[in-house]
Amino acid sequence: MQIITREEIVPLVSIPMAISVVKDAFMAFSEGLIDQPEPMQMLFKEDDGQLFGDCHVKAAQQKDHPYFVIKVAAGFYRNTAIGLPANNGLLLVMSSETGHPVALLKDEGWLTQIRTAAAGALAAALKPVAPDACLGIIGTGSQAYWQAALITQHLGLTKVAVFGRDHSASVALCDTLHQEFGLTATPMSSAYEVCQASNILVTVTPSSEPLIKPEDLPDEIHIVAVGADSPGKNEIASEIFKNADIMVTDNHEQCLAHGDFGVAVRAGMVAKDADISLPDVLAGKHSEMDFSTAKWTLVDLTGMGAQDLAIASLVVDNLTL
Amino acid sequence: MQIITREEIVPLVSIPMAISVVKDAFMAFSEGLIDQPEPMQMLFKEDDGQLFGDCHVKAAQQKDHPYFVIKVAAGFYRNTAIGLPANNGLLLVMSSETGHPVALLKDEGWLTQIRTAAAGALAAALKPVAPDACLGIIGTGSQAYWQAALITQHLGLTKVAVFGRDHSASVALCDTLHQEFGLTATPMSSAYEVCQASNILVTVTPSSEPLIKPEDLPDEIHIVAVGADSPGKNEIASEIFKNADIMVTDNHEQCLAHGDFGVAVRAGMVAKDADISLPDVLAGKHSEMDFSTAKWTLVDLTGMGAQDLAIASLVVDNLTL
Structure with a gap:
């Protein structure tokens, strides 16, 4: 060995x-x-x-x-x-x-950081966006860095907006993303501001309370929820699932037990079988789902072996x- | 590290x-x-x-x-x-x-070999036996060797009887046990012979068919079933569980899913809650169970973290x- x-x-x-x-x-x-x-x-x-x-x-x-x-x-x-x-x-x-x-x-x-961000990039890419689209990031930890790096590179984006509880951490992350990848990265003062500025949103916090609420969202946004990966964690308000046009999970059972999707199901906001499988989507088995015309779309990632x-x-x- | x-x-x-x-x-x-x-x-x-x-x-x-x-x-x-x-x-x-x-x-x-045999020794010791009691062993692999070593040492026994599908392997194991530990070890030609000669029996095979049947057993015997640790494996005929005075499992849920106990439960031979916990027995919580006067007693081991x-x-x- x-x-x-x-x-x-x-x-x-x-x-x-x-x-x-x-x-x-x-x-x-x-x-x-x-x-x-x-x-x-x-x-x-x-x-x-x-x-x-x-x-x-x-x-x-x-x-x-x-x-x-x-x-x-x-x-x-x-x-x-x-x-x-x-x-x-x-x-x-x-x-x-x-x-x-x-x-x-x-x-x-x-x-683990890289394979998690790779899944984030694949999930983000489900929504066709213009090259000048903005990627919103909620969270400022190392996974926020990697999601920003892989999603922008995979989708050819240059604009990023960041919100974290600690504003100085948001500023530092934006500086790093600018220096290392040449991104136009803007620290913002609320989740609302980030959501309003963004076409794609990725949430990467260990929050146990929903950080993203329906009233934060613009008419059209594609959300990749990465942070909630064990029971007790929750980033995305369950009402957003209720009103989403498309809901995708990396692993149905795991997201039911550990992810934001499960929180929404237990809150009675969405049916247990309302999700489609990210692996199936990537394998071309859901061509009926049109992410380009959908308004709110969501991918819940919990990470797979x-x-x-x-x-x-x-x-x-x-x-x- | x-x-x-x-x-x-x-x-x-x-x-x-x-x-x-x-x-x-x-x-x-x-x-x-x-x-x-x-x-x-x-x-x-x-x-x-x-x-x-x-x-x-x-x-x-x-x-x-x-x-x-x-x-x-x-x-x-x-x-x-x-x-x-x-x-x-x-x-x-x-x-x-x-x-x-x-x-x-x-x-x-x-x-893993040692900690498995250590559990075997603790399980075997539940039955009080005389120093000239015989330990029967079904199986001739490395775990058979370790069970023989740890049980005889822990209980102060000197007599061992061995049966395996391959008689030359039984002979070889007996030779090794004699040379390394001074045991009087006898290879036998059937599970029946071993059971009849033994006060304590340990089964350590990967068998998927019951090797030990009710008609093999003497009036009084204490069985430690080690081999069956995943679904599809089975060493002890379910009828033996039906007629056992005391049934012990190292871990109830695990034995139900993976052990001989689970096979007997699924065969309808014994109630799902008929077992008592080896950890509880060792912690002195089952003093009402008298292994010394019981006829057939059984311990099902599947191994614990x-x-x-x-x-x-x-x-x-x-x-x-």
Whole structure:
């Protein structure tokens, strides 16, 4: 088993390749070629019940694929106070022939960031927009950075609007996006302002209360909801689901249990079967759905083992093992 | 993160310590101190649907414990034909404070063998037997070896009877047990012979058909069923459950889904709630159950993340990290 560090992994992964292999994985999933067991979740709580950490394990195998993967992602929120990154993780790549470990990708969560943003880019691309369209971003963390990077690059956009609770973080993110990618990035003072300025909106916060409400939205907007990935998290008000023309989920069961879609279903705002599958959409199975004429459209992403398999395979295929 | 090899791990684990920490883990589980998510399972099949490999992931955390673990165990049955071990695995030890990886125990499945046999020893010890009692073993693989080693050592037994499909493997196992542990080990020619000779019986095969039938059993016997740990496996005929005085499961839900107990329940031979919990028994919560006067008693083991946490912590506590 080879141990690969983050420093070795980063140069092996390009943004277009990441988006391409994640798209292939979604399409393979749509064809029934991928088996991914129910993810594991462990929560870490203070004595008073307050959550200070969580760890998720995802896994996937694909028919006739040389590898299968087990991915561990941990988020421990007190770490930043002691100078450690909050997010960490690693990916174990195993041989589908022998079950023996092939490689341990000590990516410290970097590959999860990339494969998550790759799904965001694919979800964002469902809505045809003009090159001068604006991408709105709610959140200022590292995933906000990666969503901005991958979506603008994939769609050829240059305009970004950002809102986060901490205005200085919004300013800093906009500076970074301008310097690194030449984007025209504008920090804004409310979610409302971002929504009104945007054609596509991506939400990437750990919020437990809806941040985006119906009254924030313009007549037409395409929303990619990334932040809510476990029970108790919620970014998108359930009324928005009620009035959306098209609702897409990366994984129906998972979004029902962990995503904003599930919150809306439990609130009685939308039927349990009102969503269509992102893998199916990407595989061309929903040509009846016209995103270009729809007003409010929504994609709820919770993250799939299939994405981890795709991105890990991209790394391993570029190694000489 | 420190990488620890099997060669480094083995000298750190003694049999009495392994049994002791696994017992503590069961008792902690009984007290509600351990959280273990539903295990993950991936199956690997030929094009004709025949299973050639499986991979299980188990995890556990314990309140106020410095580590949590994620354990990967793979069994790929074609490996032996190409000179590789069928079983493999590794244990990832993470910090409960920061979520960062602490150690990767590249034990190649060795710790799983030991913690499984430790549970077997604890289960076997529920039945008081005389020092000249005989331990019957159905199966001749590595787990049969470890069950024999840990049960005889823990109970102070010296007599073992072995049956396996391949008689030469039974002979070889008996030779090994005699040479390594000084046991009086006798290969036998049928499961019936072993059962009739034994006071305690442990079954450690991957059988999908019941190997032990009511007519094989003497009036009084204590059975520890280890082999059946996933749907489709079955070692103990369901009629035995129907007529057992005491039925114990290491984990009710898991045995219902994966163990011999579940097969018996689905066959309508026994009520779904007829079992008592091994962790509770070990924690002294079932003093009303008298194993000494009971005739047929059964313990169904499917393996718990709590055991992995216990054995991995034993290793890590003995390291200088």
